Amino acid sequence: MSDGGILRKVDKVIRKKRFENIDVKVEDSVVYLNGKVSSWDDFVEIGSLIGAIKNIRGVVNRLEYPGEIRRERKKGNREKSGEADVVIIGGGVTGCSIARELSKYKVKVILVEKEDDVACGATKANNAMVHSGIGEKVGTLKQKLCVKGHFMYGELAKELNVPFKRCGMLIILTKDSLSKLKIPQFLANFIAKRIIPFIVVRRGKKIGIPIKLVDREELMEKERYVTERALAAVSSPSYGVICPYFFTIALAENATDNGVEFMLDTEVVDVTVENDGVKSVVTTKGTIDTRFVINAAGLYADEVAEMAGAREYTIHPKKGATLLFDKELGNYINRSMSLLRFPRAEHYKGGGIMVTVDSNIQWGPTIAECPEKEDTSVTAEDIEKIFESYTPLLPDFPKKSVITYFAGIRASTFTEDFFIEASKKVKGFIHVAGIQSPGLAAAPAVADMVVDILKNEGLTLKQRESFNPYRDKTTIFRDLDIKEKKRLIEKNPRYGKIMCRCEQVTEGEIVDAIHSKLPALSVDAIKRRTRAGMGRCQGGFCLPHVVEILSRETGIPIEKIQKNGKGSNLFVGKAKCLLGDKHDGN
Numbered sequence: 001m002s003d004g005g006i007l008r009k010v011d012k013v014i015r016k017k018r019f020e021n022i023d024v025k026v027e028d029s030v031v032y033l034n035g036k037v038s039s040w041d042d043f044v045e046i047g048s049l050i051g052a053i054k055n056i057r058g059v060v061n062r063l064e065y066p067g068e069i070r071r072e073r074k075k076g077n078r079e080k081s082g083e084a085d086v087v088i089i090g091g092g093v094t095g096c097s098i099a100r101e102l103s104k105y106k107v108k109v110i111l112v113e114k115e116d117d118v119a120c121g122a123t124k125a126n127n128a129m130v131h132s133g134i135g136e137k138v139g140t141l142k143q144k145l146c147v148k149g150h151f152m153y154g155e156l157a158k159e160l161n162v163p164f165k166r167c168g169m170l171i172i173l174t175k176d177s178l179s180k181l182k183i184p185q186f187l188a189n190f191i192a193k194r195i196i197p198f199i200v201v202r203r204g205k206k207i208g209i210p211i212k213l214v215d216r217e218e219l220m221e222k223e224r225y226v227t228e229r230a231l232a233a234v235s236s237p238s239y240g241v242i243c244p245y246f247f248t249i250a251l252a253e254n255a256t257d258n259g260v261e262f263m264l265d266t267e268v269v270d271v272t273v274e275n276d277g278v279k280s281v282v283t284t285k286g287t288i289d290t291r292f293v294i295n296a297a298g299l300y301a302d303e304v305a306e307m308a309g310a311r312e313y314t315i316h317p318k319k320g321a322t323l324l325f326d327k328e329l330g331n332y333i334n335r336s337m338s339l340l341r342f343p344r345a346e347h348y349k350g351g352g353i354m355v356t357v358d359s360n361i362q363w364g365p366t367i368a369e370c371p372e373k374e375d376t377s378v379t380a381e382d383i384e385k386i387f388e389s390y391t392p393l394l395p396d397f398p399k400k401s402v403i404t405y406f407a408g409i410r411a412s413t414f415t416e417d418f419f420i421e422a423s424k425k426v427k428g429f430i431h432v433a434g435i436q437s438p439g440l441a442a443a444p445a446v447a448d449m450v451v452d453i454l455k456n457e458g459l460t461l462k463q464r465e466s467f468n469p470y471r472d473k474t475t476i477f478r479d480l481d482i483k484e485k486k487r488l489i490e491k492n493p494r495y496g497k498i499m500c501r502c503e504q505v506t507e508g509e510i511v512d513a514i515h516s517k518l519p520a521l522s523v524d525a526i527k528r529r530t531r532a533g534m535g536r537c538q539g540g541f542c543l544p545h546v547v548e549i550l551s552r553e554t555g556i557p558i559e560k561i562q563k564n565g566k567g568s569n570l571f572v573g574k575a576k577c578l579l580g581d582k583h584d585g586n
């Protein structure tokens with residue numbers, strides 16, 4: 001459709017909804033909105049309605065609304081600090097997958113991440129599902145990359161030495177699946193049992209994934225705690241599960257081994273452009289000259305694109321909360337499961353009850369538009385909603401065994417698909433934006449696609465003969481047999497000291513993490529590498545020990561140790577300091 005045709009359609013939407021004071025421009029099938037609306041809800045509604053128009057590439061929604069939070073851009077350091085063929089912005093699973101893929105070639109790559117570790121954005125707060133693609137709209141980029149990516153995980157996990165399980169997924173239909181449609185129960189049962197499962201299977205075959213019908217009897221045999229109201233299910237056996245941060249750290253470590261430079265705790269604040277092409281990336285720690293920039297900045301991808309004058313989308317954050325249960329329930333289910341309900345919410349797979357590689361079961365996630373990109377709070381309503389949504393699947397599940405909850409934010413564009421392409425405005429600027437779910441599953445395929453784009457854009461990529469795909473296995477003490485444990489302790493007695501009782505993490509593993517290729521320099525960075533603090537007591541026992549070890553190994557004074565990066569100090573000083581002059585300082 002021509003830009004004129006798109007403009008006419010957009011005008012129609014705006015008139016129909018009676019929005020006023022909105023200025024619309026269309027360029028290269030991207031819609032730019034300027035003006036004012038009366039609320040965040042209106043901002044989202046209009047963006048979504050326009051984003052749903054066919055053939056639109058992007059919606060740049062610059063509409064102002066009351067209460068809008070505008071972030072001040074940090075000051076950069078304009079002094080040259082280095083140069084690279086490619087600068088990747090963002091150290092999530094997307095950026096790290098691209099970094100690792102590019103490390104196969106003879107190019108200088110620098111990855112810049114604003115946090116003090118990789119995997120600190122959506123990558124650390126998702127459901128760890130390596131989706132098969134069955135839940136995605138057929139024909140979307142995210143669906144295609146998900147299918148391709150999820151097949152790549154087996155090999156990748158072996159090379160990187162990270163736990164990965166093809167746990168499978170059961171999509172379950174019950175007597176309540178169509179209850180909202182207000183049709184007679186016998187008809188609802190018939191459709192749920194005899195029609196929908198066949199449609200799902202056909203869809204799976206169409207996108208090229210293994211898929212199978214499961215009748216009620218087989219379902220009850222496979223999963224004995226599933227609701228009695230179940231009628232049928234579809235099994236998607238290639239569904240997998242991986243620890244998303246452990247995987248991302250492994251990608252980053254392997255990329256480091258193969259020559260990629262990681263600049264952590266470094267924020268990109270500007271991208272300079274000369275003769276319509278990328279010239280350099282300005283960070284808080286200096287300026288890097290480069291010809292190619294990969295924008296994998298997650299929630300901030302729109303702001304980073306704006307820095308380069310290459311914005312073609314707006315990110316509207318969507319929050320998702322999840323509950324995590326104690327490992328003692330690890331065998332309650334054998335595979336992940338979701339409940340198929342109609343009508344289906346748009347752009348939401350519906351969540352479910354999922355297994356993890358570490359045996360904790362998860363319930364969630366919810367979905368809600370969220371004006372603040374950093375708002376990862378979880379409310380009592382979120383928790384109630386999760387129980388309400390998934391209890392119908394496993395009615396007798398011992399819910400009291402919940403050990404924690406968390407929320408992550410999806411970086412959605414208004415077209416609700418991945419936006420991966422070379423900028424039409426600035427040569428050398430590559431968008432890898434809108435990476436909402438299934439961004440984890442798709443990451444290896446996204447990396448492949450980005451490498452192809454770089455080649456098309458003129459980057460010469462010659463294979464690096466010395467590329468080593470393998471990452472050494474890190475010691476996971478709890479997984480060793482008794483003989484190996486003994487041998488290890490004889491070699492290094494620190495492996496004989498359990499610091500985290502819930503997860504059986506030793507002092508030796510914590511020290512390893514601190515001195516690893518991508519050193520863990522905060523409490524949470526150690527947690528992501530070792531699981532210290534992830535058990536039932538959530539760090540109640542091991543936190544002081546971890547802090548002491550971190551301080552001892554790095555020389556960082558205890559009161560300066562951070563939980564998860566700048567400004568997250570755990571201690572304000574020695575207890576008696578708070579008494580003022582009357583104390584002796586001890």
Ligand SMILES: Cc1cc2nc3c(=O)[nH]c(=O)nc-3n(C[C@H](O)[C@H](O)[C@H](O)COP(=O)(O)OP(=O)(O)OC[C@H]3O[C@@H](n4cnc5c(N)ncnc54)[C@H](O)[C@@H]3O)c2cc1C
Pocket residue numbers: 089090091092093094095112113114115118119120121122123124125126127128129130131266267268269296297298299300301304319320321365407408409410435436437438439440441442
């Ligand atoms: C609740 C929830 C559940 C999900 N479940 C699944 C699932 O089960 N399976 C699945 O496949 N997907 C899932 N997803 C989606 C998946 O988590 C994301 O698609 C994926 O993590 C995106 O990775 P990313 O690297 O693109 O973004 P991020 O992980 O957010 O990384 C972006 C990085 O860029 C950095 N950055 C931003 N701005 C700058 C700057 N100016 N300078 C330097 N660095 C910057 C950030 O600090 C961040 O680390 C889920 C998402 C959510 C929120």
